[in-house]
Amino acid sequence: MLIIKDLKASINNKEILKGINLKVNAGEVHAIMGPNGSGKSTLASVLTGREYVEVTHGKVSYFGEDLLEMIPEDRARKGIFLSFQYPIEIPGVSMVNFMKTALNEHRKFNGLAPLSASDFLKVMRDKKNLVEIDSNLTNRAVNEGFSGGEKKKNEIFQMALLEPKLAILDETDSGLDIDALRIVANGVNKLRTKENATIVITHYQRLLDHIVPDFVHVLMDGRIVKSGTKELAYQLEEKGYDWIKKEVYPELNGNEVL
Amino acid sequence: MSETTNIYSSLYQQSIEKYGASDPGFISKLREDALNLLTKNGFPGKKDEQYKYSFLEPYFSNGYNRYLAPKPISFDVNHLFRCDVPALDTQVIILLNGFYFDKANPLKTLAGGIIVGSFKEAVKKHPDLVEKYLGKCANSTDSYVALNTALAHDGIFLYVPKGKLLEKPIQIINVLLSDEDLMVQHRNLFILEENSQAKVIVCDHTLSPVKFLTNSVNEIFVGENACFDYFKVQNEHNESVQVSHSFINQEKASNCRSTTITLHGGVVRNNLTVKLNGEGCENYAYGLFVSDENQKVDNALFIDHAKPNCHSSQLFKAILDDSSSGAFTGKILVERDAQKTLAYQRNSSILMTDNAKMNSKPQLEIYADDVKCSHGATVGQLDEEALFYLRSRGITESEARLMLMYAFAFEILNEIKIEPLKDRMSELIEKRLRGELSRCNNCEMHCS
Numbered sequence: 001m002l003i004i005k006d007l008k009a010s011i012n013n014k015e016i017l018k019g020i021n022l023k024v025n026a027g028e029v030h031a032i033m034g035p036n037g038s039g040k041s042t043l044a045s046v047l048t049g050r051e052y053v054e055v056t057h058g059k060v061s062y063f064g065e066d067l068l069e070m071i072p073e074d075r076a077r078k079g080i081f082l083s084f085q086y087p088i089e090i091p092g093v094s095m096v097n098f099m100k101t102a103l104n105e106h107r108k109f110n111g112l113a114p115l116s117a118s119d120f121l122k123v124m125r126d127k128k129n130l131v132e133i134d135s136n137l138t139n140r141a142v143n144e145g146f147s148g149g150e151k152k153k154n155e156i157f158q159m160a161l162l163e164p165k166l167a168i169l170d171e172t173d174s175g176l177d178i179d180a181l182r183i184v185a186n187g188v189n190k191l192r193t194k195e196n197a198t199i200v201i202t203h204y205q206r207l208l209d210h211i212v213p214d215f216v217h218v219l220m221d222g223r224i225v226k227s228g229t230k231e232l233a234y235q236l237e238e239k240g241y242d243w244i245k246k247e248v249y250p251e252l253n254g255n256e257v258l
Numbered sequence: 259m260s261e262t263t264n265i266y267s268s269l270y271q272q273s274i275e276k277y278g279a280s281d282p283g284f285i286s287k288l289r290e291d292a293l294n295l296l297t298k299n300g301f302p303g304k305k306d307e308q309y310k311y312s313f314l315e316p317y318f319s320n321g322y323n324r325y326l327a328p329k330p331i332s333f334d335v336n337h338l339f340r341c342d343v344p345a346l347d348t349q350v351i352i353l354l355n356g357f358y359f360d361k362a363n364p365l366k367t368l369a370g371g372i373i374v375g376s377f378k379e380a381v382k383k384h385p386d387l388v389e390k391y392l393g394k395c396a397n398s399t400d401s402y403v404a405l406n407t408a409l410a411h412d413g414i415f416l417y418v419p420k421g422k423l424l425e426k427p428i429q430i431i432n433v434l435l436s437d438e439d440l441m442v443q444h445r446n447l448f449i450l451e452e453n454s455q456a457k458v459i460v461c462d463h464t465l466s467p468v469k470f471l472t473n474s475v476n477e478i479f480v481g482e483n484a485c486f487d488y489f490k491v492q493n494e495h496n497e498s499v500q501v502s503h504s505f506i507n508q509e510k511a512s513n514c515r516s517t518t519i520t521l522h523g524g525v526v527r528n529n530l531t532v533k534l535n536g537e538g539c540e541n542y543a544y545g546l547f548v549s550d551e552n553q554k555v556d557n558a559l560f561i562d563h564a565k566p567n568c569h570s571s572q573l574f575k576a577i578l579d580d581s582s583s584g585a586f587t588g589k590i591l592v593e594r595d596a597q598k599t600l601a602y603q604r605n606s607s608i609l610m611t612d613n614a615k616m617n618s619k620p621q622l623e624i625y626a627d628d629v630k631c632s633h634g635a636t637v638g639q640l641d642e643e644a645l646f647y648l649r650s651r652g653i654t655e656s657e658a659r660l661m662l663m664y665a666f667a668f669e670i671l672n673e674i675k676i677e678p679l680k681d682r683m684s685e686l687i688e689k690r691l692r693g694e695l696s697r698c699n700n701c702e703m704h705c706s
């Protein structure tokens with residue numbers, strides 16, 4: 001589904017991603033872990049087409065197409081979805097109008113007729129139940145005045161509506177209370193099929209107990225320095241990143257900050 | 259005397275010859291003083307502080323036709339005009355080229371002694387009432403106001419006596435219809451005595467593809483404890499020029515809201531002057547304009563807190579596309595006596611292109627010490643982060659822009675307290691932002 005080859009990217013001429021290689025197949029769940037500032041969100045930005053990140057090297061193919069050539073909305077309509085680490089508030093744009101427009105754009109792209117207002121509300125109701133999101137929230141403006149956890153739930157609600165092929169969850173667990181974490185993870189699991197894939201960016205093993213990954217990658221200083229199975233996440237939880245640093249950069253003796 | 263002022267002093271001579279004898283003395287006096295002021299000061303020049311962004315004299319010197327009485331014109335109200343907002347239950351009255359249209363009923367007395375109709379007729383029938391108020395509010399030295407005072411012959415008159423409530427909002431439709439370039443001046447006088455309430459909705463419409471120039475004055479008196487809601491939508495074509503002045507005088511504990519939405523127009527200058535002349539008044543002023551091509555829209559406010567414990571709030575927003583330009587000047591004056599004043603002002607504008615321009619100048623002048631005032635102005639582009647968020651969900655860039663522009667405008671639309679009007683305005687704004695003609699759906703005229 002997704003093949004990333006030696007991807008390098010810069011922000012304001014500063015290289016952030018320094019050669020990423022990753023292959024994601026349909027049906028898989030990949031977890032990406034790594035210290036703050038290592039480039040996890042930047043990778044998500046590249047995949048979704050943010051303009052401020054400049055790709056300087058490498059290739060990304062998505063279902064055989066050159067992903068980097070596509071404008072953000074086409075990527076979305078072809079099934080890429082990002083649950084933002086920091087979802088933005090958009091006062092004045094109602095959730096209902098936002099989601100109805102987005103869903104109908106997807107339908108148009110797939111040659112389907114737009115949903116009528118009542119059909120849309122029905123779909124919305126079903127998906128709301130899936131992530132147990134409060135009705136009040138969907139009656140408001142996009143994320144306006146939502147709590148941190150509510151914003152994250154709202155991301156998954158949008159994901160449920162748009163049914164992506166490749167979902168990238170950027171720290172969706174941060175800010176969620178224990179119950180919300182379970183609900184969100186259950187929601188994500190219910191949306192999983194053999195045809196779609198998920199990239200979970202997280203700092204905590206906790207989420208991976210719920211959304212069990214097939215692979216865990218450690219992103220450090222713009223590179224994937226270690227990959228493994230879910231056992232790797234346990235090791236990280238227990239020992240932090242220092243041991244990997246030592247392993248990868250033995251000359252630093254684990255002392256220096258990257 | 260400049261050439262431009264010459265035009266109007268000779269028009270004034272004609273006016274005296276024709277109507278001088280029938281004008282009551284106080285009107286003649288007001289007109290004469292106004293003309294003297296105009297000839298003395300002339301029109302605001304390019305350097306004039308008040309009209310810095312609107313140098314309008316060239317328009318006033320141009321070859322418009324000017325009439326002191328309505329020129330006969332065929333206009334079938336029932337056939338042509340269906341611009342009523344659905345479910346908006348109003349009393350519609352029409353000004354045709356600045357003159358009261360319904361000649362059969364120039365002045366109506368409604369339940370409770372409320373009087374509504376032609377200003378000209380009110381001068382004849384209720385000279386005492388008119389004398390008590392006319393020119394008391396619009397007492398500025400502004401030359402355009404003077405021009406209107408000297409030469410306006412008709413307009414709308416509304417009188418709501420003590421304790422009375424105007425059941426249905428009055429909807430004034432300013433129709434401009436002409437086969438030649440035309441200058442129009444009307445004078446509206448709204449009087450709300452103590453404890454009374456009224457709502458007025460004004461719609462401007464240009465129905466012919468000729469050049470129009472409008473110079474109008476509203477004088478609004480809001481008595482003690484009275485409540486007034488004024489809503490205006492300006493929707494003129496690109497060849498039209500308008501200068502409008504609203505003067506609001508508020509007495510103790512009164513409440514007044516005014517909203518001006520400029521959908522269309524060539525050159526628009528709106529002046530709003532508010533005097534909070536009693537304790538405990540509230541005044542809310544909202545404005546929104548959407549401009550494109552070479553349109554120019556300039557809003558100038560002056561809010562005078564003369565008495566203590568008053569609250570005023572102004573929110574003006576603008577979306578400017580193409581090479582259009584706009585200006586906002588908002589001055590809040592807090593006089594020495596006006597302790598415990600609360601005054602807030604905000605002006606924010608979005609520029610859609612590099613060629614669009616906005617000049618924003620909020621001003622505070624405070625002479626009392628125990629007050630809470632704030633003001634702010636922002637001029638910027640659409641929020642890139644928000645734009646990306648919408649696009650990342652599959653919404654096209656153009657649609658995402660539209661959603662954000664609409665959201666920006668919504669803050670003003672949301673302040674419209676008459677629901678069907680709010681719905682209709684929302685629809686018109688959305689169409690306008692899509693670049694479609696924003697005339698009312700029901701109107702059969704193909705203006706703009």
Ligand SMILES: Nc1ncnc2c1ncn2[C@@H]1O[C@H](COP(=O)(O)OP(=O)(O)OP(=O)(O)O)[C@@H](O)[C@H]1O
Pocket residue numbers: 011012016034035036037038039040041042043052085
């Ligand atoms: N818009 C930006 N402008 C400048 N620098 C940026 C921008 N976005 C990210 N960076 C920098 O890029 C680096 C990688 O940031 P990124 O957000 O990808 O880290 P992350 O791995 O997601 O970290 P975290 O775990 O804290 O979310 C950081 O040094 C950050 O400061």
Ligand SMILES: [Mg+2]
Pocket residue numbers: 040041042085170
């Ligand atoms: Mg991040």
